[in-house]
Amino acid sequence: MKKTNIRWLNDQLPDLIEQDVITDDVADSLRDHYKMSELEQAQSLSIMTIILASIGALFVGGGIILIFAHNWETLGKTTRTILAFAPLVIAQALLISAFYPKQRSRAWHEVCGVLVFCSVASSIAIIGQTYHISNDTQAFLTWWFVLVAPLVFILRAHLMSVLMMILGTALCMQYDSPYWLCLLVLIGYYLKVNFSGNQLLRSQTGWLLGICFGFCMASIGRIPDSSGLSIMLMMSISVATYLLGYLIEPNNRFWSRPLTNIGAVGIAGFTIALTFRDLLNDISPLFSKGSIDALSMLTWHQTLFFASLMVLSISLIIFNIARKRFESLPLASLFLIYLLFLILLPERSHAAFSYFAWAIVFSLILLGIGIWYVYLGVTRDSTSQLNFGLILMMSLVLMKFFDQDFSLISRGIVFIVIGLVFIGVNIWHSRRKKS
Amino acid sequence: MIKLLIAITIVAQLLIPASMILRYESVLDHGELMRFEVRPVDPVNPFRGRYVRLNFSQERVPSKNNEKLPQRSDAYALISVDDQGLANVTSLSVNKPENGTYLKVSVRYRSAGLYSFRYPFDRYYANEAKAPKIEGALRDRRDNTLDDLKVVAEIKIKDGFGVIEELYVGKQTIHEYLQHNK
Numbered sequence: 001m002k003k004t005n006i007r008w009l010n011d012q013l014p015d016l017i018e019q020d021v022i023t024d025d026v027a028d029s030l031r032d033h034y035k036m037s038e039l040e041q042a043q044s045l046s047i048m049t050i051i052l053a054s055i056g057a058l059f060v061g062g063g064i065i066l067i068f069a070h071n072w073e074t075l076g077k078t079t080r081t082i083l084a085f086a087p088l089v090i091a092q093a094l095l096i097s098a099f100y101p102k103q104r105s106r107a108w109h110e111v112c113g114v115l116v117f118c119s120v121a122s123s124i125a126i127i128g129q130t131y132h133i134s135n136d137t138q139a140f141l142t143w144w145f146v147l148v149a150p151l152v153f154i155l156r157a158h159l160m161s162v163l164m165m166i167l168g169t170a171l172c173m174q175y176d177s178p179y180w181l182c183l184l185v186l187i188g189y190y191l192k193v194n195f196s197g198n199q200l201l202r203s204q205t206g207w208l209l210g211i212c213f214g215f216c217m218a219s220i221g222r223i224p225d226s227s228g229l230s231i232m233l234m235m236s237i238s239v240a241t242y243l244l245g246y247l248i249e250p251n252n253r254f255w256s257r258p259l260t261n262i263g264a265v266g267i268a269g270f271t272i273a274l275t276f277r278d279l280l281n282d283i284s285p286l287f288s289k290g291s292i293d294a295l296s297m298l299t300w301h302q303t304l305f306f307a308s309l310m311v312l313s314i315s316l317i318i319f320n321i322a323r324k325r326f327e328s329l330p331l332a333s334l335f336l337i338y339l340l341f342l343i344l345l346p347e348r349s350h351a352a353f354s355y356f357a358w359a360i361v362f363s364l365i366l367l368g369i370g371i372w373y374v375y376l377g378v379t380r381d382s383t384s385q386l387n388f389g390l391i392l393m394m395s396l397v398l399m400k401f402f403d404q405d406f407s408l409i410s411r412g413i414v415f416i417v418i419g420l421v422f423i424g425v426n427i428w429h430s431r432r433k434k435s
Numbered sequence: 436m437i438k439l440l441i442a443i444t445i446v447a448q449l450l451i452p453a454s455m456i457l458r459y460e461s462v463l464d465h466g467e468l469m470r471f472e473v474r475p476v477d478p479v480n481p482f483r484g485r486y487v488r489l490n491f492s493q494e495r496v497p498s499k500n501n502e503k504l505p506q507r508s509d510a511y512a513l514i515s516v517d518d519q520g521l522a523n524v525t526s527l528s529v530n531k532p533e534n535g536t537y538l539k540v541s542v543r544y545r546s547a548g549l550y551s552f553r554y555p556f557d558r559y560y561a562n563e564a565k566a567p568k569i570e571g572a573l574r575d576r577r578d579n580t581l582d583d584l585k586v587v588a589e590i591k592i593k594d595g596f597g598v599i600e601e602l603y604v605g606k607q608t609i610h611e612y613l614q615h616n617k
Binding site: 068069070071072073074081084085088089092095096116120121122123124125126127128129130131133134135140143147151153154 | 437438440441443444445447448449451452455456459463480481482483484485486541553554555556557558559560561562563565598599
C-alpha cells in the first residue's frame with residue numbers, strides 16, 4: 001500500500017473507533033500490519049526537517065531584504081539592477097530543481113517557496129529604492145501577491161502559502177474590490193490541501209483561512225450607504241463558508257471542520273445582531289430607493305462579487321436540500337429568512353411595528369436553533385454541538401439583557417447563572433458520555 | 436501543464452521588475468527636467484530602507500476653471516516654470532492636458548477653495564547612515580531664501596510620470612554637499 005494511503009488510514013482510525021466501526025484491538029492490528037508506528041516516526045522526523053528548513057529559508061529571505069534595505073547607492077545603477085535580480089534568479093533555479101530532473105522532497109519545496117516569496121519582494125523593492133518611487137505600496141503588494149500566487153498551486157510549500165494568506169488578507173483589508181480575488185487563490189489552496197489527505201495540514205489551513213475571512217469581512221462585505229445590503233453580503237459569505245465546509249469537511253471532529261464552524265459562528269453572529277431593533281431601524285427594504293441607489297453605485301467587479309456570492313449561497317442551499325442533508329439547513333435558512341425580511345419590510349414610515357415584530361421573529365428562531373443544537377448534542381453525544389446550542393441561547397439572553405437598562409446587580413446575577421448553567425451542563429454531559 | 440505554469444510564473448517574475456526598470460529609465464532618458472523646491476524629513480520603510488521624505492513647498496492649489504475634483508482620486512497637475520527656474524503646479528484637473536508639462540498626482544481633500552494633493556515622488560532613498568545626515572544637514576536650510584542654499588529636487592517628467600534624478604543644495608548634489616559639510 002502507498003505511504004499516503006497508510007497515512008490516511010492512520011488518520012481515520014480514531015474516528016472509526018469512536019464510531020464503533022472497529023475495536024481498539026482491530027485498530028492496533030492494523031497499525032502493526034502496516035507498520036504505522038515506524039511511518040509516524042519517519043514522518044515526525046521529516047516534519048521536523050521541513051519546519052527547520054522553512055524557518056531557515058525565512059531567515060535567509062528576510063536577511064536578503066534587510067541587506068538590500070541598507071541601500072548600496074555607491075554601487076551604481078547597473079550593479080544594483082543585477083543585484084535586484086540575482087536572488088530572484090537563484091530562487092527560481094532552486095524552484096526548477098525542485099521538479100527537474102526529479103521531484104525533490106517536501107523540505108526542498110518549502111525552502112524554494114519561501115525564497116521565491118522573499119526574493120520577488122526584494123527585487124521589486126530594490127527597483128523602487130533605486131528610482132526613489134513613492135506612493136506605490138498598493139502596486140508593490142499587488143505585484144508581490146500576483147507573481148507568487150501560481151506557486152501556491154505548483155509547490156508543496158505550506159509556509160509560503162501561509163505567508164500568502166497573510167499578504168492576501170492584508171490586501172483585502174486595506175484596499176477595496178477586486179481584492180476579494182486574493183481570497184479565491186487562498187480557497188483554491190485549501191481545496192488542494194483538502195484532497196492531499198494530510199489531516200493536520202488540512203485543519204490548520206482551514207482555520208487560518210477562516211480567520212482570514214473574519215479579518216476581511218468588514219472590507220469585502222461592505223456595501224457603501226446600505227447596512228441592510230452589507231449584512232446580506234456578510235451573511236451570504238458566512239453561509240457560503242458554512243455550506244462549502246459542510247461539503248468538503250466530512251469529518252465529525254470539531255477541529256477538523258474549520259470552515260463549517262467559522263461559517264456557523266458568522267451566521268449566528270449576524271443573526272444575533274438582527275435581534276436588535278436599533279440595527280434593524282437602519283435597514284432599508286430590498287427594493288427601496290436607498291438600496292437600489294446603493295446597488296447602482298457598485299463597480300462591475302463589486303457587482304460580480306455580490307451576485308456570485310448570492311448565487312453560490314442559494315445554490316449550495318438547494319444542493320443540500322436535493323442531497324437530503326437537512327441538518328445544515330436550520331442555520332443556512334437564516335440567510336433566506338433575512339432575504340425574506342428585506343423583501344417584506346415596508347417603507348420606513350410604516351415600519352415601526354414591523355421592525356419590532358422582526359426582532360422578535362429573529363430572536364425566536366435563534367432560540368429554536370439553539371434548543372435544536374442542544375438536543376442534537378445530547379442525543380448524539382456531541383460536545384461541540386451541545387456547546388454551540390448553549391452558546392447561541394446564552395448569547396441571545398446576554399445580548400437582550402444588555403440591550404435593556406438593568407442594574408449592575410441583576411446583570412451580575414445573570415452572568416453567574418449563565419456561567420453555572422454552562423459548567424453544569426458540560427459536567428453532566430461528560431459524565432453521561434463516560435458512562 | 437505544471438511545466439508551462441512554472442515557465443509562465445518565472446518569466447512573469449522577471450518581466451514585471453524588468454518592465455518597471457524600463458519605464459523609469461525611459462522617463463530619466465527622455466523626460467523633461469523640472470526643479471522642485473523641497474523640505475526633507477527622514478523616515479524608514481521596512482523593505483526599501485531609509486529615505487528622506489520630501490515635503491514640497493507647494494501642496495495646495497486651485498482646480499482648473501474651478502472644476503470639481505473627487506477627493507482621494509487621481510488628477511493631472513499642470514506645471515509651469517518661474518523666473519528662478521523652479522517648477523510650480525498651477526492647477527489641477529481630472530482631464531489629461533493636451534499640451535504642456537503635467538504630472539499625475541493624488542488629490543487628498545478640499546479646503547478654502549484649494550485642493551491638497553500628493554506628489555508621486557516624495558521619497559529620496561538613501562543609505563541608512565546617510566539619510567539621517569541628509570535630514571540633519573538640511574534642517575537649517577528649509578526656510579532659506581538664498582538661491583545657493585535652497586534644497587531642490589531635480590525630476591524628469593514624461594507622460595505625467597515623474598522620477599527623481601537627484602537632490603541638490605544650491606548647485607551641489609546632496610552627496611557633494613555632505614562631503615563638504617561633514
